[in-house]
Amino acid sequence: xxxxxxxxxxxxxxxxxxxxxxxxxxxxxxxxxxxxxxxxxxxxxxxxxxxxxxxxxxxxxxxxxxxxxxxxxxxxxxxxxxxxxxxxxxxxxxxxxxxxxxxxxxxxxxxxxxxxxxxxxxxxxxxxxxxxxxxxxxxxxxxxxxxxxxxxxxxxxxxxxxxxxxxxxxxxxxxxxxxxxxxxxxxxxxxxxxxxxxxxxxxxxxxxxxxxxxxxxxxxxxx
Numbered sequence: 001x002x003x004x005x006x007x008x009x010x011x012x013x014x015x016x017x018x019x020x021x022x023x024x025x026x027x028x029x030x031x032x033x034x035x036x037x038x039x040x041x042x043x044x045x046x047x048x049x050x051x052x053x054x055x056x057x058x059x060x061x062x063x064x065x066x067x068x069x070x071x072x073x074x075x076x077x078x079x080x081x082x083x084x085x086x087x088x089x090x091x092x093x094x095x096x097x098x099x100x101x102x103x104x105x106x107x108x109x110x111x112x113x114x115x116x117x118x119x120x121x122x123x124x125x126x127x128x129x130x131x132x133x134x135x136x137x138x139x140x141x142x143x144x145x146x147x148x149x150x151x152x153x154x155x156x157x158x159x160x161x162x163x164x165x166x167x168x169x170x171x172x173x174x175x176x177x178x179x180x181x182x183x184x185x186x187x188x189x190x191x192x193x194x195x196x197x198x199x200x201x202x203x204x205x206x207x208x209x210x211x212x213x214x215x216x217x218x219x220x221x222x223x
Contacts, residue, residue, distance in 0.1 A: 003130060004029065004061045006052030006082050007073030011098060013038035015070060019130075020045055027061035030073075053082035055089060068094035068130040076100050083113045094130050105179065114194050116180075138198065145203055148174055153197045156216025163187035169212040171199040 001024050005012050008030035016026045016039060026045035029052045030036065036047040050057030052073060063069065069086035071079035076099050083097040096114045099105045105115040139148040157165055162173050162185045176183050177196040183189075191197070201209050 001025075001067035002027070002062050002065050003068045003070070004058065004063050004066045004086070006030075006069075006071045006079070007098075008032075008035040008038055008047075009072070009074060010038070011072045012070070015072065016045060017043065025062075027066075029057055029061050051078075053078060053085045055085065058082075058085065058090065063090050063092065066090075066092055068092065068096075070096050070098075070130055072098040074100075076104060080104075080108050080111075080113060080115075083108075084111065087113065096130060112193055140203065146200060147203050147206075148198060148200055149206070150177075150196055150198050151209060151213045153191070153195070153213050154216040155193065157191050157213070158193050158195075160191055160217055161187065162189045162191065164217060165191065165197075165213075168218055169199075169209055170205070171201045171209055174198045174200050 003019050003024050004027045005016050006029045008016075008028050012028060012030070016028050020026050020043065026043075027048055028036065028039065028045060029048045029050055031049065031051060033047075033049045039045075039047070046061060048057060048061045050060070052058070052071060063086060066086075069083065069092045071082040071086075073079055073082075079097040079099065083095045086092040087095050096116055097108060099108060099115045108115045138150060140146070151171075153165075166173060166187070173185055175198050176185050176189070176191075177198070178192060178194070197213070199209070
């Protein structure tokens with residue numbers, strides 16, 4: 001996948017290096033050309049000097065063929081504007097914005113932009129929003145037969161109850177992460193945009209469960 005990162009501070013440079021090591025192509029945007037020194041001489045991706053929410057700068061960084069966009073500059077407003085431009089102007093589904101003010105994070109989540117508040121920031125959190133396909137194993141029992149995993153969930157499930165998700169996919173939802181907080185859902189809990197869904201399932205059923213979560217709910221009336 002090609003991934004565009006706005007901001008080449010400690011977070012952006014670490015993210016860029018990790019993604020490149022995983023085999024992705026990466027472009028990093030920063031207003032300060034000296035910031036690219038953090039990437040090191042071994043970094044093979046693009047270094048683009050400019051403002052991360054400028055459409056021409058984004059095009060230069062390869063946004064049109066990108067699969068994901070991360071806004072991790074030092075400015076909350078710049079990050080959220082850039083994330084919205086990437087999603088709304090260029091149709092990038094996997095976007096994430098780093099937010100310093102956790103009170104703002106909830107507002108931005110309602111705009112459909114997944115946010116990572118700096119106090120809770122980890123490279124793992126950001127990576128899982130940028131590369132959300134499939135299941136991310138979190139725990140396995142000693143026999144390896146059962147595991148807890150975060151499973152990428154189609155936006156089509158938003159607005160449906162956990163009970164329906166469980167009935168149609170055959171899994172048990174262990175907990176949700178919503179706005180950075182873990183919550184234990186009841187069968188009546190309704191999935192919201194930005195929820196991360198963690199499920200218990202048999203290891204040999206991962207492929208089936210991933211497909212069911214990615215597909216969305218069955219249409220009413222059996223169509």
